[in-house]
Amino acid sequence: MRGALLVALTLAVAPSTSGPRYGTDGQLVRPDDYREWIFLSSGLGMTYGAVDKAGPPRFDNVFVTPAAYRNFLQTGSWPDGTMFALEVRAATSQGSINRGGHYQAGVQALEIHVKDRARFAKGWAFFAFDRTDQQLARPFPPTSRCQECHAGHGAVDETFVQFYPTLIPVARARGTFKGEN
Amino acid sequence: MRGALLVALTLAVAPSTSGPRYGTDGQLVRPDDYREWIFLSSGLGMTYGAVDKAGPPRFDNVFVTPAAYRNFLQTGSWPDGTMFALEVRAATSQGSINRGGHYQAGVQALEIHVKDRARFAKGWAFFAFDRTDQQLARPFPPTSRCQECHAGHGAVDETFVQFYPTLIPVARARGTFKGEN
Numbered sequence: 100m101r102g103a104l105l106v107a108l109t110l111a112v113a114p115s116t117s118g119p120r121y122g123t124d125g126q127l128v129r130p131d132d133y134r135e136w137i138f139l140s141s142g143l144g145m146t147y148g149a150v151d152k153a154g155p156p157r158f159d160n161v162f163v164t165p166a167a168y169r170n171f172l173q174t175g176s177w178p179d180g181t182m183f184a185l186e187v188r189a190a191t192s193q194g195s196i197n198r199g200g201h202y203q204a205g206v207q208a209l210e211i212h213v214k215d216r217a218r219f220a221k222g223w224a225f226f227a228f229d230r231t232d233q234q235l236a237r238p239f240p241p242t243s244r245c246q247e248c249h250a251g252h253g254a255v256d257e258t259f260v261q262f263y264p265t266l267i268p269v270a271r272a273r274g275t276f277k278g279e280n
Numbered sequence: 281m282r283g284a285l286l287v288a289l290t291l292a293v294a295p296s297t298s299g300p301r302y303g304t305d306g307q308l309v310r311p312d313d314y315r316e317w318i319f320l321s322s323g324l325g326m327t328y329g330a331v332d333k334a335g336p337p338r339f340d341n342v343f344v345t346p347a348a349y350r351n352f353l354q355t356g357s358w359p360d361g362t363m364f365a366l367e368v369r370a371a372t373s374q375g376s377i378n379r380g381g382h383y384q385a386g387v388q389a390l391e392i393h394v395k396d397r398a399r400f401a402k403g404w405a406f407f408a409f410d411r412t413d414q415q416l417a418r419p420f421p422p423t424s425r426c427q428e429c430h431a432g433h434g435a436v437d438e439t440f441v442q443f444y445p446t447l448i449p450v451a452r453a454r455g456t457f458k459g460e461n
Contacts, residue, residue, distance in 0.1 A: 134446055135346075138319030141339065144381025156381055158322065165316075188445070190324075195442045195460040196433050200325025200337060202443050252377050261376045262383050264369070265315055279376040 117166050118180030119213045126235035127211060127226045133184035136162035139263040143190060143201060158188045158203050161263065167214075171266065175273025177256050183212040206231060212249070212258070221246060223257045254279055298347050299361035300394045307416035308392060308407045314365035317343035320444040324371060324382055339369045339384050342444065348395075352447065356454025358437050364393040387412060393430070393439070402427060404438045435460060 120128040144156030167181035187208040190201040224238035254261040270276035301309040325337030348362035368389040371382040405419035435442040451457035
């Protein structure tokens with residue numbers, strides 16, 4: 100029985116995804132298991148600027164750390180240690196039995212958004228892992244376009260909950276939804 | 281300390297997602313927490329038949345039970361008790377700061393694919409939860425289009441691993457990838 104409890108304990112605490120880990124100089128360590136976090140939503144070809152009809156559309160998948168997700172379900176808020184992953188993937192149309200539409204192919208970019216009020220002046224920071232073998236990343240400057248757009252337009256805190264359909268009713272019920280703007 | 285172990289045990293075994301649950305007459309109980317399973321991929325407007333240019337495209341999100349996913353990473357195969365969820369969502373384009381492309385809106389359909397060789401003659405069965413308040417579903421007949429297409433075209437067992445980019449290299453390495461056909 101004691102063995103069973105220890106196995107359960109290991110399963111419960113084993114993920115390295117409970118929060119951010121930092122290396123030298125405050126660089127964020129790549130969270131290799133973000134695909135095992137909670138999926139929030141996908142988009143295809145989304146853009147906040149001019150629509151680029153020239154390039155092929157790309158998919159974006161958004162994941163959040165499981166502990167932060169459980170906290171959000173209870174409170175409608177993101178605790179310190181929350182991490183979001185934005186994974187960008189190529190879109191393809193022709194393969195196997197598919198005849199139309201788009202499905203996902205290789206990874207093209209990975210960005211991580213971290214809440215850590217003790218560490219970042221604005222509470223949140225962005226990190227980009229441009230190469231798939233990149234293990235450390237420095238935060239974007241607090242004046243980055245990402246930071247300013249999220250601070251100005253995030254429906255909850257600095258996050259785009261307006262695009263995550265399962266979280267919208269939670270935030271509304273908890274009174275943390277600022278609206279879509 | 282004993283309290284901490286019990287909390288950990290509860291966290292580890294709480295999800296009802298370790299495998300299928302059946303009600304009366306062998307109906308599948310709706311797995312309410314499929315959004316907390318492992319996300320495999322999304323598509324937009326995918327079709328296996330004639331391309332329908334009339335209707336608006338829809339997103340599909342695919343999730344698999346965590347225990348089955350961990351087994352697949354080790355073996356490249358799906359154990360009995362594996363459940364896939366195919367969630368179909370409406371696509372929308374205009375909202376908040378988005379200017380182009382598509383993002384996800386409300387749920388339109390939910391289908392569950394279960395492997396249970398002791399229960400189903402062909403090893404796998406499909407179930408549809410057409411209404412969001414539907415709690416039980418009967419299996420499709422073994423001659424359904426879903427079943428025959430998955431049996432004939434699935435890259436691994438009766439599943440469309442050819443559309444799940446993170447699983448393709450696993451199946452190839454384990455020798456279970458039958459090819460895209």
